[in-house]
Amino acid sequence: MSQPTSVTEWLMAVGLVGYAACFAQNDVDVSVLPHLTDLDLKEIGVASLGHRRRLLAGIAELPRADARPGPKPQTEAERRHLSIMFCDLVGSTALSTRLDVEDLRAVVTAYHKCCAEAIEREGGFVAKYMGDGVLAYFGYPLASEHDAERAVRAGLALVEAVPLLDTSAGAPLGVRVGIATGLVVVGDLLGTGAAKEQAVVGETPNLAARLQALASPGAVVIASGTRDLTGGLFEYRDLGTVALKGFDREVRTWQVLGSDATESRFEALRAAGTPLVGRDDETSLLLRRWEQAKAGEGHVVLLSGEAGVGKSRMTQVLLERSARESHARLRYFCSPHHQDSALHPLIAQLNHAAGIRRADADAARLAKLEAVIAQATDSPGEALPLLADLLGIPPGDRHSVIDLPPPMRKARTLEAPLTLIEGLATRRPVLMIFEDVHWSDPTTRALLDLLVDRLTALRVLLVVTFRPEFAPPWRDRPHVDLIGLGRLPPDQCAAIISHLTGGRVLPREIAGQILDRTDGVPLFVEELTKTVLESGLVRKAGNNAYLATAFVGRTAIPETLLASLLARLDRMPETRDLAQLGAALGRQFSYELIAAVAELPPPLLERSLERLESAELIFRRGVPPDAEYTFKHALVQDAAYGTMLREKRQRLHARIAATLESDFPEIRARQPETLARHCADAGQTEKAAELYIAASVRATAATNNVEATAHLKRAMALVKTLPLRAPRTTELRNRIMTSGWWWWSA
The missing domain is CATH 1.10.150.50 (Transcription Factor, Ets-1)
Structure with a gap:
C-alpha cells in the first residue's frame, strides 16, 4: 500500500x-x-x-515514514553464533501427484509467505527457499541475546499457522521444524563479493537439517545447544539421544511442546544456586524497606545495573528471605519482544496467577479470574469486566459490559489493578517486583506512575529493576530509594569462583584470567568459570585443587554472553571494522596507534570512536590525539575479535606489525613482545620467534626471570611449527637454548 x-x-x-x-x-x-x-x-x-x-x-501494510533500510547481510565471510532453522512441508510429494501444477504453485507460495512472515516477525533471516523447504538464520545479519528463543518461537508459530492456511490442497498442510545453535562461518564463502546467497558452513546447519528430518509432522525438534539457551522458557519432551547420519556421536534432542512453562525469565534462563556475594548493604536496605512496608509505610526500591551485575539475583534473595512470611507476592516481567504490547506484564501476571491456559473455555477462564480477584476484594465492581476484557475473556451473563468513552475506559482499566493491590494490602502485606522495566511498554509505565504515587499509605514494597539506560521518573520521591549495583572487587569474584569449584583452588593462571576478563561482573565470572570447568582445561587433583591439563590460552566465550555482546556490535555496523581493529590491537590502544593503522580521515575516525564510546563499548582517557582507549570489558573485545575469519585476522595483524615497525620503532626496542604477538598472529612465525627471544633477553637483563621464561616458551612453541631441518629453524633453536639455558636444562 x-x-x-x-x-x-x-x-x-x-x-x-x-x-x-x-x-x-x-x-x-x-x-x-x-x-x-x-x-x-x-x-x-x-x-x-x-x-x-x-x-x-x-x-x-503501510510504509513506515521513519523506517530505515534494514541491515544488509555482510558480503565478507565471518564467524557467527547462529540459531539455524530448517522447515519442511509434510507430504509435498503426495501433493504434487494430486494437484495441478498451478494449484501446487499457489500452495507452495502461500506456505513460503507464511514461513517468511513467522520468521521475520521473530527477527529471523530467510536465507533460502529449497522447493518445499525453508532455511532461516537467527543471529544474522543482526545478533540478539534472544536468538535461540526467537527461533523456537518462530518454529512454534509455523507448526500452528501452516495447517490453517486456506489452500486448494484438500487437507490441512503440515510442517516439520528442526533447530540447532552453534558457531558457523557465514557470508560470501567464495570471497568474490558476488555471492547471491549468504551460505553457512559448520556442523550447525547439518544438525538442524537432520533434526528436521527426525521431527514428526507438526513438531519442533531442537538440539541441546538450543535447549540450554532457552532454559525453562518452553515446555519440552526429552527425545533422548539419537544417532544421526554424518555425526560420529549420538545427539541429545528435545521436542518443544509450548511456551510459558515458568513465570520468570530469570528463573527460566538461569538456574539459581550461586550465592549472592558482596551485596550486604543493598540487601539490608531492601529488608529494612520490607519491614517498613509490612508496618504500613509503603516504599519503592529502584535497582539499577548493567546486564549480569545481579539485579534479578537480589530480588530472588528478597523473595527467599520473605518466603516463610504471610504476604502476597506479585511479579511482573517486561519482555524485549513486547515493548509495544500495552500492559503485557500485567496481562501475563494475571494469566499466570489465575492459572489460565489457552485451551480453557471462556467460562473456565472467567471463573479462574474471579477466583484471583476474590483474593483481593469481595466486591469486584467494574474491575472484573475491565480485567476480563484486558485478557480477552467475555464477561458472561453475570457481569455487565462496561460501556465507557475510550479515554475514560483506559483510565478505569489502569485503575482496576490498583484497586486489587489496595484490596490485597488491607488483607496482608504485598511484595511487588517489576523486572526489566527498560523493556516496558508506555502503558505499563503509566500504570507504574499511578502505583508509585498511590502506595505510600499501603502495606506494599515495590521493587523495580532496570538497566542504566532507563531513566525512572520516580527517583526523586521521598519514599523511593535508588540502588545502583556496581561491579564486584576481585576478592568477591574469587568467592564466586570458589563456590562454583566446590572449594577447590583453580590454577593461578586460570583464576587470574577469569578475574581479568570478567571485570567484576558476577554473571560473567560464573559463566567463564563454568566454561573452564566444562572445557577440559582443568582436572581434579585430590579434594582441594584443580590442575591444568594443558597450556592455557584464550578460553572460549560462553555462548550466552557472546550473543549478547555481538548484538551490541551489530547495532553499529558502520563501526564494526574499527571495533575489530581495536580488538586486534588489544584491550587498550592509543588514538595515535589506531589512527596510523586504520588509515581513515581524522573526522571519520573520531566520529566512529565517539560512537563506540557513547555505546559504552570503549572508555576514553584524554583528548585526541593524546587519547587512550580501553574496551569496557574484555569479553567485548573478544566478541569483536571473534567475528573475524583467520585470514582477515592475519591481514590485520600484519598491517599492525608493519605500522608498529615503521611508525613506532620504540615498540620494537622497549616492548618486542608486543610486536612479536602481532607477527605471530599474522603468520610471520620466524620473525615472531626472534622477537620473543629478544624480549626474553631484555627481561633477563632486568632480572625478570618469570617473564623471560614465558617469552622463551612462546618462542620455542613457534619454532616447533617450522620445518625441522631448515637452517633458520636450527639457528633459532640454538639461540633459545643459549639464551635460556637455565630454563631449557630444567
Missing part, C-alpha cells in the same frame, strides 16, 4: 471510512497510524473486533 495523504483516504482504501470522525476527534493523523495498537483502536471507539483486525492489517 502506498503512503496515503490523509487518514480519510486510508480508511476509504480499507473500506472503513465510517470511522473517519473517530480518528479526527482523537487527533490521529497519518504519522500516528503506524503506532496504533488494538487497545488504541478500542479507545478511539472501534468496538468491533473484526473492524479492528481489518484496520491493524491495513496499518501493517
Whole structure:
C-alpha cells in the first residue's frame, strides 16, 4: 500500500471510512497510524473486533515514514553464533501427484509467505527457499541475546499457522521444524563479493537439517545447544539421544511442546544456586524497606545495573528471605519482544496467577479470574469486566459490559489493578517486583506512575529493576530509594569462583584470567568459570585443587554472553571494522596507534570512536590525539575479535606489525613482545620467534626471570611449527637454548 495523504483516504482504501470522525476527534493523523495498537483502536471507539483486525492489517501494510533500510547481510565471510532453522512441508510429494501444477504453485507460495512472515516477525533471516523447504538464520545479519528463543518461537508459530492456511490442497498442510545453535562461518564463502546467497558452513546447519528430518509432522525438534539457551522458557519432551547420519556421536534432542512453562525469565534462563556475594548493604536496605512496608509505610526500591551485575539475583534473595512470611507476592516481567504490547506484564501476571491456559473455555477462564480477584476484594465492581476484557475473556451473563468513552475506559482499566493491590494490602502485606522495566511498554509505565504515587499509605514494597539506560521518573520521591549495583572487587569474584569449584583452588593462571576478563561482573565470572570447568582445561587433583591439563590460552566465550555482546556490535555496523581493529590491537590502544593503522580521515575516525564510546563499548582517557582507549570489558573485545575469519585476522595483524615497525620503532626496542604477538598472529612465525627471544633477553637483563621464561616458551612453541631441518629453524633453536639455558636444562 502506498503512503496515503490523509487518514480519510486510508480508511476509504480499507473500506472503513465510517470511522473517519473517530480518528479526527482523537487527533490521529497519518504519522500516528503506524503506532496504533488494538487497545488504541478500542479507545478511539472501534468496538468491533473484526473492524479492528481489518484496520491493524491495513496499518501493517503501510510504509513506515521513519523506517530505515534494514541491515544488509555482510558480503565478507565471518564467524557467527547462529540459531539455524530448517522447515519442511509434510507430504509435498503426495501433493504434487494430486494437484495441478498451478494449484501446487499457489500452495507452495502461500506456505513460503507464511514461513517468511513467522520468521521475520521473530527477527529471523530467510536465507533460502529449497522447493518445499525453508532455511532461516537467527543471529544474522543482526545478533540478539534472544536468538535461540526467537527461533523456537518462530518454529512454534509455523507448526500452528501452516495447517490453517486456506489452500486448494484438500487437507490441512503440515510442517516439520528442526533447530540447532552453534558457531558457523557465514557470508560470501567464495570471497568474490558476488555471492547471491549468504551460505553457512559448520556442523550447525547439518544438525538442524537432520533434526528436521527426525521431527514428526507438526513438531519442533531442537538440539541441546538450543535447549540450554532457552532454559525453562518452553515446555519440552526429552527425545533422548539419537544417532544421526554424518555425526560420529549420538545427539541429545528435545521436542518443544509450548511456551510459558515458568513465570520468570530469570528463573527460566538461569538456574539459581550461586550465592549472592558482596551485596550486604543493598540487601539490608531492601529488608529494612520490607519491614517498613509490612508496618504500613509503603516504599519503592529502584535497582539499577548493567546486564549480569545481579539485579534479578537480589530480588530472588528478597523473595527467599520473605518466603516463610504471610504476604502476597506479585511479579511482573517486561519482555524485549513486547515493548509495544500495552500492559503485557500485567496481562501475563494475571494469566499466570489465575492459572489460565489457552485451551480453557471462556467460562473456565472467567471463573479462574474471579477466583484471583476474590483474593483481593469481595466486591469486584467494574474491575472484573475491565480485567476480563484486558485478557480477552467475555464477561458472561453475570457481569455487565462496561460501556465507557475510550479515554475514560483506559483510565478505569489502569485503575482496576490498583484497586486489587489496595484490596490485597488491607488483607496482608504485598511484595511487588517489576523486572526489566527498560523493556516496558508506555502503558505499563503509566500504570507504574499511578502505583508509585498511590502506595505510600499501603502495606506494599515495590521493587523495580532496570538497566542504566532507563531513566525512572520516580527517583526523586521521598519514599523511593535508588540502588545502583556496581561491579564486584576481585576478592568477591574469587568467592564466586570458589563456590562454583566446590572449594577447590583453580590454577593461578586460570583464576587470574577469569578475574581479568570478567571485570567484576558476577554473571560473567560464573559463566567463564563454568566454561573452564566444562572445557577440559582443568582436572581434579585430590579434594582441594584443580590442575591444568594443558597450556592455557584464550578460553572460549560462553555462548550466552557472546550473543549478547555481538548484538551490541551489530547495532553499529558502520563501526564494526574499527571495533575489530581495536580488538586486534588489544584491550587498550592509543588514538595515535589506531589512527596510523586504520588509515581513515581524522573526522571519520573520531566520529566512529565517539560512537563506540557513547555505546559504552570503549572508555576514553584524554583528548585526541593524546587519547587512550580501553574496551569496557574484555569479553567485548573478544566478541569483536571473534567475528573475524583467520585470514582477515592475519591481514590485520600484519598491517599492525608493519605500522608498529615503521611508525613506532620504540615498540620494537622497549616492548618486542608486543610486536612479536602481532607477527605471530599474522603468520610471520620466524620473525615472531626472534622477537620473543629478544624480549626474553631484555627481561633477563632486568632480572625478570618469570617473564623471560614465558617469552622463551612462546618462542620455542613457534619454532616447533617450522620445518625441522631448515637452517633458520636450527639457528633459532640454538639461540633459545643459549639464551635460556637455565630454563631449557630444567
